[in-house]
Amino acid sequence: MSRTIIEHATASETFNKDESYVDWHDETLWFVRQKRDKSSKLLPEWEQLREAASTIKNYVLSHMDTLLVSFEQKAKENGIHIHWATDAAEHNEIVLGLLRQHNIGKMVKSKSMLTEECHMNEFLSKSGIEVIDTDLGERIVQLRNEPPSHIVLPAIHLKKKDIGDLFHEHLGTEAGATDPQYLTEAARQHLRDKFLTRRAALTGVNFAIAETGGFVVATNEGNADMGAHLADIHIASMGFEKIIPKQEHLGVFLRLLARSATGQPVTTYSSHFKKPREGQEMHIIIVDNGRTTQLGRPDFRNSLKCIRCGACMNTCPVYRRSGGHSYHNAVAGPIGSILAPNLDMTKNADLPFASTLCGSCSNVCPVKIDIHDQLYKWRQVLVKGGHVPQSKELGIKAMSVILSQPRFYQWSGRLGRSVMRTIPFVVNNGLNPWFKQRDMPEPPKESFRDWYVRNRKA
Amino acid sequence: MNSRDKMLQQIKLNMPSETILPEKIRFDSHFESTESKFVETLSAIYTEVIVVKDLNELKAKADELYASVTNRATTIPFLNSWADFSLNIADPHELELIEIAILEAEFGVAENGAVWISERHLPHRALPFITQNLAFVIPRNAIVNNMHDAYERLSDTTGWGCFIAGPSKTADIEQSLVIGAHGARSMVIFLIEDYPVL
Numbered sequence: 001m002s003r004t005i006i007e008h009a010t011a012s013e014t015f016n017k018d019e020s021y022v023d024w025h026d027e028t029l030w031f032v033r034q035k036r037d038k039s040s041k042l043l044p045e046w047e048q049l050r051e052a053a054s055t056i057k058n059y060v061l062s063h064m065d066t067l068l069v070s071f072e073q074k075a076k077e078n079g080i081h082i083h084w085a086t087d088a089a090e091h092n093e094i095v096l097g098l099l100r101q102h103n104i105g106k107m108v109k110s111k112s113m114l115t116e117e118c119h120m121n122e123f124l125s126k127s128g129i130e131v132i133d134t135d136l137g138e139r140i141v142q143l144r145n146e147p148p149s150h151i152v153l154p155a156i157h158l159k160k161k162d163i164g165d166l167f168h169e170h171l172g173t174e175a176g177a178t179d180p181q182y183l184t185e186a187a188r189q190h191l192r193d194k195f196l197t198r199r200a201a202l203t204g205v206n207f208a209i210a211e212t213g214g215f216v217v218a219t220n221e222g223n224a225d226m227g228a229h230l231a232d233i234h235i236a237s238m239g240f241e242k243i244i245p246k247q248e249h250l251g252v253f254l255r256l257l258a259r260s261a262t263g264q265p266v267t268t269y270s271s272h273f274k275k276p277r278e279g280q281e282m283h284i285i286i287v288d289n290g291r292t293t294q295l296g297r298p299d300f301r302n303s304l305k306c307i308r309c310g311a312c313m314n315t316c317p318v319y320r321r322s323g324g325h326s327y328h329n330a331v332a333g334p335i336g337s338i339l340a341p342n343l344d345m346t347k348n349a350d351l352p353f354a355s356t357l358c359g360s361c362s363n364v365c366p367v368k369i370d371i372h373d374q375l376y377k378w379r380q381v382l383v384k385g386g387h388v389p390q391s392k393e394l395g396i397k398a399m400s401v402i403l404s405q406p407r408f409y410q411w412s413g414r415l416g417r418s419v420m421r422t423i424p425f426v427v428n429n430g431l432n433p434w435f436k437q438r439d440m441p442e443p444p445k446e447s448f449r450d451w452y453v454r455n456r457k458a
Numbered sequence: 459m460n461s462r463d464k465m466l467q468q469i470k471l472n473m474p475s476e477t478i479l480p481e482k483i484r485f486d487s488h489f490e491s492t493e494s495k496f497v498e499t500l501s502a503i504y505t506e507v508i509v510v511k512d513l514n515e516l517k518a519k520a521d522e523l524y525a526s527v528t529n530r531a532t533t534i535p536f537l538n539s540w541a542d543f544s545l546n547i548a549d550p551h552e553l554e555l556i557e558i559a560i561l562e563a564e565f566g567v568a569e570n571g572a573v574w575i576s577e578r579h580l581p582h583r584a585l586p587f588i589t590q591n592l593a594f595v596i597p598r599n600a601i602v603n604n605m606h607d608a609y610e611r612l613s614d615t616t617g618w619g620c621f622i623a624g625p626s627k628t629a630d631i632e633q634s635l636v637i638g639a640h641g642a643r644s645m646v647i648f649l650i651e652d653y654p655v656l
């Protein structure tokens with residue numbers, strides 16, 4: 001869905017216009033974060049699991065070539081066709097080629113953020129192929145002609161009334177109906193028909209196992225399996241970083257994934273594909289699309305350890321109050337903000353600034369990616385590379401002048417406090433970006449430094 | 459150079475220096491009773507666990523629970539007289555009509571309520587997903603504590619298998635949990651004490 005990019009800060013401003021809506025969005029995601037907390041605290045070994053997962057993923061980064069070759073060999077032995085795609089365009093062409101080869105014009109798809117990243121649906125539809133997203137949340141946003149706003153909860157930005165209206169228009173549900181049970185049932189009927197009539201299914205890949213050549217796809221709805229087991233041809237698309245060395249490592253990752261994502265002990269379905277079923281063709285497309293470049297950036301390569309649980313989004317105070325679409329990238333939130341600049345520094349220069357650097361993302365990450373450190377480091381790379389608008393650069397320079405001169409800093413603080421006390425309208429207005437969607441705080445009477453100096457004397 | 463070699467060459471060039479795999483990748487779970495934990499976990503995900511003594515009791519239970527249902531399928535030969543839908547078909551699309559399937563499965567996992575089922579026990583991969591309602595039968599002593607134990611036990615060499623934990627569900631509409639997204643609308647697990655075949 002190519003549309004003109006609106007900067008994160010501007011998009012957030014629009015998102016924040018309806019205060020009760022933003023509060024609802026914020027609380028909904030915080031609730032998911034709390035479920036993650038409860039679930040993780042039931043396991044005394046939680047921190048050790050995170051450490052194990054992180055160490056396995058570090059191993060993967062440093063043995064990527066041999067693991068991929070071993071995976072390819074095993075998968076081929078198992079009768080799976082392997083394709084390699086250096087970029088999004090090549091990935092999309094491979095999918096189109098396979099569909100054309102089988103004379104297939106319609107395909108069902110389960111959740112795959114990679115195909116969002118590659119803008120595959122758009123490409124295929126231009127070539128006359130109809131793609132139906134079968135995850136309920138993804139189907140909802142697809143009918144709205146929108147990208148998902150969250151990697152695990154694609155329609156988390158919508159209220160049930162929006163979905164009721166949408167289904168009334170597209171699926172013929174009763175006008176005004178908003179009962180989730182009723183709406184889900186309508187989608188079930190609508191999508192069952194698609195599952196039963198489509199000959200091709202595309203799924204993502206959560207984990208690909210080098211040792212066995214198999215791969216695991218996790219869903220709660222069962223849509224990946226419904227699609228794959230009924231189709232003549234199953235295409236699975238994966239970024240190459242999805243590889244793990246051994247099957248037993250799944251014990252670590254599957255214990256972490258769903259607990260981090262939604263607080264469930266495991267997803268309803270963890271499907272292990274190893275061979276095509278009789279008479280079926282199975283294809284895996286291994287995609288680069290900038291990942292080798294990211295692997296070569298020492299400060300940022302850890303982002304490739306991500307298992308796409310979405311915990312960093314649910315916990316992020318900026319994501320919760322700005323919504324996934326403000327990030328104008330297939331993967332939103334903190335992890336998206338460290339992945340996106342690798343894809344395009346100019347387009348995505350705003351994203352590493354969409355953070356308070358509070359570090360909550362790094363604390364919840366099941367594979368211990370140093371997300372907030374990377375956000376901070378990207379800012380420096382982007383400013384040095386001239387990708388940041390001059391206004392922001394000027395602001396940073398001014399701050400640097402003030403912060404590097406203690407006396408000037410003290411004087412500025414005093415000035416600020418007295419201005420806020422005596423002539424508050426100077427800061428309490430729309431020209432001050434800190435005033436937007438906020439009330440300015442009561443200024444303290446004195447700074448900590450003043451207090452300290454005074455009390456130390458006494 | 460083709461895309462494969464290009465990618466692998468670039469990866470080799472850009473990889474960080476070697477690190478090693480962690481020594482500790484499995485942890486023991488301690489439950490007072492593995493079975494009670496299994497039952498408790500499953501009840502939280504809308505799944506009833508029923509203990510039966512043997513195949514006769516299983517059949518009696520199946521008759522009782524699904525008396526009014528037509529299109530009943532099973533992979534358990536002893537229940538053939540209970541079933542009215544033959545799985546002896548070529549095209550999995552025909553499975554669409556099935557209302558209830560009672561399927562033999564391998565083992566369960568106490569920490570998350572998952573049951574492992576694979577091609578070893580299935581004539582059609584689509585079966586546990588396409589059926590409207592699902593029941594698994596596993597030996598009462600075939601429950602492991604956690605996923606580490608599960609993978610240790612998993613000697614499966616078939617082409618496909620799945621951990622299934624409860625009925626299909628979604629919360630994509632305002633985070634309201636709805637059971638029965640695309641897969642089974644309900645799930646029952648029979649723990650059988652005396653089961654000769656498994």
